[in-house]
Amino acid sequence: MTTLPPVFLPRHGQRPVRQRGATIVEFAIIAPAFLLLMIGVIELSMVYFANLTMQHAVREGARYAVTGQSNLDPNTSSQQRYQAVLQKIKDSSMGMYDKVNPTVSVTNMSGGSNSGAGTFGSAGDIIVISLDCNWALATPMMAAFFSNGKAHFVVSATMRNESYGGL
Numbered sequence: 001m002t003t004l005p006p007v008f009l010p011r012h013g014q015r016p017v018r019q020r021g022a023t024i025v026e027f028a029i030i031a032p033a034f035l036l037l038m039i040g041v042i043e044l045s046m047v048y049f050a051n052l053t054m055q056h057a058v059r060e061g062a063r064y065a066v067t068g069q070s071n072l073d074p075n076t077s078s079q080q081r082y083q084a085v086l087q088k089i090k091d092s093s094m095g096m097y098d099k100v101n102p103t104v105s106v107t108n109m110s111g112g113s114n115s116g117a118g119t120f121g122s123a124g125d126i127i128v129i130s131l132d133c134n135w136a137l138a139t140p141m142m143a144a145f146f147s148n149g150k151a152h153f154v155v156s157a158t159m160r161n162e163s164y165g166g167l
Contacts, residue, residue, distance in 0.1 A: 051153050135150060
């Protein structure tokens with residue numbers, strides 16, 4: 001029976017001499033891949049959060065538009081009405097509106113598409129409010145997977161105008 005030379009025999013509670021430093025080397029190999037994966041998950045989570053937040057905001061704006069509320073637009077001209085709906089979307093977006101810089105389109109299904117006065121129609125008309133959004137990715141690693149380094153998404157809400165007077 002052969003015995004190992006003393007250099008390979010670990011002392012109580014220690015690793016063998018040739019194993020010292022192996023943990024650091026393993027960590028150095030695994031850490032970059034793990035960090036890149038975690039950064040990617042965080043970045044994609046932010047895109048998903050922006051998408052959900054803007055979907056909520058456009059629903060709130062559409063709901064505001066179809067109910068004929070006037071608390072954001074005391075003067076009831078149609079251009080001010082449009083601005084009030086945009087303000088409702090901004091207020092409901094938790095600050096994401098300016099970060100995604102959306103292109104807003106409003107379609108009145110009975111009267112065509114417009115982006116200003118008269119877009120919300122009358123009682124019973126169906127309106128569609130769409131926001132075409134771009135989220136700028138912060139890390140070059142994730143930006144490489146998207147055109148122009150931005151995640152593109154479109155959110156919209158379709159609702160029928162309720163019976164309301166005046167607008």
